[in-house]
Amino acid sequence: MNLSAARLALLGSRSSLGRLLGIGAGVALGVAAFLLLWGAGDGLADRVHRTGWLYTWGVEGPRPLTQGESLWALTTDYHEGDAIVRRDIAAGPGATATVPGVGALPEPGAYYASQAFADLVAKTPPAELGDRYGVFAGTLPPSVLSGPDALVVVKGSEPDAVARLDTANVITDLQEDAAQSSSSYRTIMLIGGIAVFFPVLLLVGIATSLGAAARAESFATLRLIGATPGALARLAAWEMGAVALAGGVLGTLLAWALRPVAALVPLGDGRLYAADLAVSPVTAALTVVAVAVIAAGAAAWRIHRTGVGPLGATRQRRERVPTAWRALPLVGGLAAMAAATLWTDALPDSAIQPLLLGGFGLTTAGIAIVGPWLTLCAGRLLERRARGAAGVIAGGRVRATPSATFRSVSGMVVAVFTVSVFAGAASSVDRITTPDTGPGLSPLNSVFAYIPDGAATPEALRAAASGAQRLVVAYGPPERDFVAVSAADARALGLPVPDGARFVRFNPMPFTEAAPEEPATTEPTPGLRGLDPAMAFALTDGTQTGQELARTALDTSGLTAGPALSRADLADLGLRGTIGNLAKLAYLGVFVAILIAGVSLAVSTAAAMLDRRRVLGLMRLMGMAPKVLRRVIAYETAVPLASVVLLSAAAGFGVAWLILEGLGKKEGLTMGAPDPVFFLTLGVGLALTAAATAAAASLVTGRTGLATTRFE
Amino acid sequence: MTENAIITARGLRKSFGPTEALRGVDLDVRRGEVLAVMGPSGSGKSTLLHCLAGVVVPDEGTVRVAGRDVTALDEAARSRLRLAEFGFVFQFGQLLPELTAADNVALPLLLAGTPRGRARTAAHAALARLDLAGAERRYPTELSGGQAQRVAIARALVTRPKVLFADEPTGSLDSLAAEHVLTAMLDLVREDGTTVVLITHDPRTAAHADREVIVRDGRIGASSGMVA
Numbered sequence: 001m002n003l004s005a006a007r008l009a010l011l012g013s014r015s016s017l018g019r020l021l022g023i024g025a026g027v028a029l030g031v032a033a034f035l036l037l038w039g040a041g042d043g044l045a046d047r048v049h050r051t052g053w054l055y056t057w058g059v060e061g062p063r064p065l066t067q068g069e070s071l072w073a074l075t076t077d078y079h080e081g082d083a084i085v086r087r088d089i090a091a092g093p094g095a096t097a098t099v100p101g102v103g104a105l106p107e108p109g110a111y112y113a114s115q116a117f118a119d120l121v122a123k124t125p126p127a128e129l130g131d132r133y134g135v136f137a138g139t140l141p142p143s144v145l146s147g148p149d150a151l152v153v154v155k156g157s158e159p160d161a162v163a164r165l166d167t168a169n170v171i172t173d174l175q176e177d178a179a180q181s182s183s184s185y186r187t188i189m190l191i192g193g194i195a196v197f198f199p200v201l202l203l204v205g206i207a208t209s210l211g212a213a214a215r216a217e218s219f220a221t222l223r224l225i226g227a228t229p230g231a232l233a234r235l236a237a238w239e240m241g242a243v244a245l246a247g248g249v250l251g252t253l254l255a256w257a258l259r260p261v262a263a264l265v266p267l268g269d270g271r272l273y274a275a276d277l278a279v280s281p282v283t284a285a286l287t288v289v290a291v292a293v294i295a296a297g298a299a300a301w302r303i304h305r306t307g308v309g310p311l312g313a314t315r316q317r318r319e320r321v322p323t324a325w326r327a328l329p330l331v332g333g334l335a336a337m338a339a340a341t342l343w344t345d346a347l348p349d350s351a352i353q354p355l356l357l358g359g360f361g362l363t364t365a366g367i368a369i370v371g372p373w374l375t376l377c378a379g380r381l382l383e384r385r386a387r388g389a390a391g392v393i394a395g396g397r398v399r400a401t402p403s404a405t406f407r408s409v410s411g412m413v414v415a416v417f418t419v420s421v422f423a424g425a426a427s428s429v430d431r432i433t434t435p436d437t438g439p440g441l442s443p444l445n446s447v448f449a450y451i452p453d454g455a456a457t458p459e460a461l462r463a464a465a466s467g468a469q470r471l472v473v474a475y476g477p478p479e480r481d482f483v484a485v486s487a488a489d490a491r492a493l494g495l496p497v498p499d500g501a502r503f504v505r506f507n508p509m510p511f512t513e514a515a516p517e518e519p520a521t522t523e524p525t526p527g528l529r530g531l532d533p534a535m536a537f538a539l540t541d542g543t544q545t546g547q548e549l550a551r552t553a554l555d556t557s558g559l560t561a562g563p564a565l566s567r568a569d570l571a572d573l574g575l576r577g578t579i580g581n582l583a584k585l586a587y588l589g590v591f592v593a594i595l596i597a598g599v600s601l602a603v604s605t606a607a608a609m610l611d612r613r614r615v616l617g618l619m620r621l622m623g624m625a626p627k628v629l630r631r632v633i634a635y636e637t638a639v640p641l642a643s644v645v646l647l648s649a650a651a652g653f654g655v656a657w658l659i660l661e662g663l664g665k666k667e668g669l670t671m672g673a674p675d676p677v678f679f680l681t682l683g684v685g686l687a688l689t690a691a692a693t694a695a696a697a698s699l700v701t702g703r704t705g706l707a708t709t710r711f712e
Numbered sequence: 713m714t715e716n717a718i719i720t721a722r723g724l725r726k727s728f729g730p731t732e733a734l735r736g737v738d739l740d741v742r743r744g745e746v747l748a749v750m751g752p753s754g755s756g757k758s759t760l761l762h763c764l765a766g767v768v769v770p771d772e773g774t775v776r777v778a779g780r781d782v783t784a785l786d787e788a789a790r791s792r793l794r795l796a797e798f799g800f801v802f803q804f805g806q807l808l809p810e811l812t813a814a815d816n817v818a819l820p821l822l823l824a825g826t827p828r829g830r831a832r833t834a835a836h837a838a839l840a841r842l843d844l845a846g847a848e849r850r851y852p853t854e855l856s857g858g859q860a861q862r863v864a865i866a867r868a869l870v871t872r873p874k875v876l877f878a879d880e881p882t883g884s885l886d887s888l889a890a891e892h893v894l895t896a897m898l899d900l901v902r903e904d905g906t907t908v909v910l911i912t913h914d915p916r917t918a919a920h921a922d923r924e925v926i927v928r929d930g931r932i933g934a935s936s937g938m939v940a
Contacts, residue, residue: 624795
């Protein structure tokens with residue numbers, strides 16, 4: 001077989017080149033998406049390492065510092081809803097642990113800060129923020145921060161001041177792996193990764209099968225003139241391998257070029273640096289080579305499977321009829337996740353993660369696997385019930401080729417599953433982000449702070465918080481298991497006061513939680529004798545400025561055990577938890593997935609119709625109106641979508657519930673109604689499906705004309 | 713215009729880019745006549761068929777079918793005309809592989825809005841007329857070449873068209889099967905009084921026609937039988 005002749009036969013026409021360009025573009029898009037996602041995964045891991053020093057936790061609480069030691073306190077401060085990672089540090093003699101990237105510890109009254117924080121201080125009145133920290137001493141470099149938006153401040157203080165803070169502990173060395181990186185967080189990251197990679201893989205798969213029927217005809221011709229099956233397989237492998245290699249290289253360049261744009265998207269705790277999204281040259285090279293090798297192998301296998309005959313006639317292989325057994329992986333995946341959920345207490349953490357991850361992967365794959373069987377059932381139903389030509393044609397096609405038909409919508413089905421998982425999981429976050437209001441809950445216009453045992457007198461506190469409309473001091477025992485206030489103060493705080501009571505006591509925990517199961521209740525108490533100031537509540541005018549002024553006043557009093565908080569801040573703390581990160585990542589991933597799925601649907605629908613353009617052209621010649629053809633395309637898209645999409649959504653919410661039960665039980669998370677973003681995302685998915693179908697119909701209507709009916 | 717002509721073509725010209733496929737064709741086809749259009753590859757036979765059937769619009773000239781100017785109709789009206797008045801048979805690849813023989817035959821009726829039950833009954837009857845009773849539920853891949861071609865003929869005739877356009881209908885069959893298929897087709901059309909425009913390379917096929925015309929270089933070069 002002359003290779004030049006073969007090349008001419010395969011590449012000689014404009015449509016052949018167009019097909020190869022289409023494949024190359026599809027592979028490039030897929031590889032670019034893959035590398036960006038991989039880079040984001042690596043970037044998040046790098047971020048954990050970079051910020052490890054911020055989360056280093058000593059082994060001992062406050063005590064007189066000895067040689068080499070320093071005292072660090074880890075708190076979260078707030079400004080107008082933005083969380084500020086704050087470290088208060090007091091250096092002992094010859095402290096060995098220094099701020100990374102700076103090489104020193106801040107002097108008492110001075111602070112180092114991230115550039116984003118320095119910018120925020122510069123544009124905010126000092127009494128609302130800057131006064132809390134002292135004198136700016138220098139900028140923390142990007143190499144020790146999570147990203148360009150990170151609000152981080154490292155404040156120098158005297159040992160006594162730091163020792164008063166609840167979280168103070170003695171440090172000698174900083175740890176790189178101390179960041180908040182729970183196994184739950186990693187599990188969710190991996191689940192998000194799996195969910196997004198599926199549509200990427202489907203896109204690459206669909207792109208490489210473009211124009212399979214037209215290709216089969218070219219191969220049949222080559223067989224007729226003497227090419228052996230092995231030669232054809234090698235030819236197909238080389239052709240596809242070369243195109244995939246070129247597409248992969250292009251995708252790598254595309255990923256590189258798109259990093260600054262991709263870096264604009266917040267991930268977890270904020271944006272990553274563009275450099276974080278870079279993958280190593282080895283990873284990029286391995287990805288490109290792997291894609292090329294897999295594409296080449298798949299092309300050779302496809303030729304082998306097509307069975308091109310020596311008479312130049314290809315015989316369409318009938319698809320193997322899918323059976324109900326295809327539901328097994330889906331059932332197995334859900335069972336694995338259910339096992340991880342039901343036996344959370346009995347199973348070790350090391351077993352829960354693999355069960356959840358494996359279960360999720362199996363469930364996602366299971367939906368793709370069971371799809372053809374459900375499509376077959378729906379196709380049979382359509383074929384039996386069809387009244388018109390479009391229904392008969394589409395029903396017959398769907399029934400005869402359920403796998404090929406389902407492949408067109410598989411990306412969208414997986415995307416619907418994914419969005420349902422994330423919507424279900426995110427619904428628990430929504431419940432936390434909006435703090436409840438009402439009796440027994442601290443007013444939203446107040447900020448509160450705990451007071452170390454014996455640290456402050458009521459007079460000193462009132463003097464410190466002079467900017468607040470009213471300062472309420474609550475008194476409690478050293479254990480802080482309850483606090484007590486006068487009846488007048490209780491009424492000011494919105495607490496119920498029993499008739500005749502002059503003083504009441506209550507549990508401060510539900511009173512200050514964002515969304516407690518039950519609001520705080522009060523009971524009369526004889527008086528405040530024997531109790532010390534335990535908490536301070538500064539009631540403000542409810543404006544952001546008023547809250548920040550009160551916060552700064554309490555903070556600079558030197559009388560509190562940590563930054564002053566509001567219940568809205570605590571709601572935000574909930575959002576920053578494990579599920580919060582999932583929610584933030586979710587819709588980004590889902591958007592990417594749906595976009596890719598929409599492109600895949602358009603490509604595969606058009607490819608499926610173009611593969612049948614001759615016979616459809618004949619139908620049009622017989623008098624079939626274009627609208628019938630469009631109806632056929634709509635049926636062929638709608639039937640598999642309708643048959644599987646409900647199952648996808650239900651499985652998605654089921655999986656979300658299992659994740660929340662398995663990972664969020666300790667956090668008391670429960671599933672609520674889906675966020676409006678869920679319906680918006682589904683709407684975008686449906687709109688993309690309609691647009692893809694319309695685009696395919698338009699393309700096919702134009703390609704089923706006279707030229708396709710000539711036989712000479 | 714020939715008396716009793718169902719199709720009248722005058723001055724047909726059609727070019728595809730620089731290639732002139734038809735260079736001024738005049739042709740009349742009588743009602744109930746079987747007309748064979750012969751000629752070498754690239755002579756313009758298929759283009760002539762497409763112009764006569766309203767599949768393409770000629771650059772110049774007119775085509776009248778039963779007195780109606782086809783070239784003046786828009787695509788939708790021509791589609792309706794093809795569906796209602798014409799039948800088509802081609803060389804191969806014309807059956808939808810996912811549909812049974814009966815559903816393939818029923819398709820033109822379904823496209824015309826006939827209820828499915830009645831369309832199926834008519835399809836079964838059409839298949840029976842072509843000796844395919846019992847093959848209704850078989851798929852195209854389960855049929856021989858000759859059987860598949862007879863299914864295609866049944867589909868073309870199931871709407872009782874006024875004109876049947878057949879483009880090399882036996883071109884992919886061996887001579888025995890070709891003879892069998894052609895005889896079956898012509899017996900039916902003569903029984904129904906259907907006009908046939910039959911494009912073929914094969915003189916043996918053309919010999920079954922009432923009249924032959926030969927197309928060369930986009931023109932009607934010669935004819936036998938009645939005068940064109």
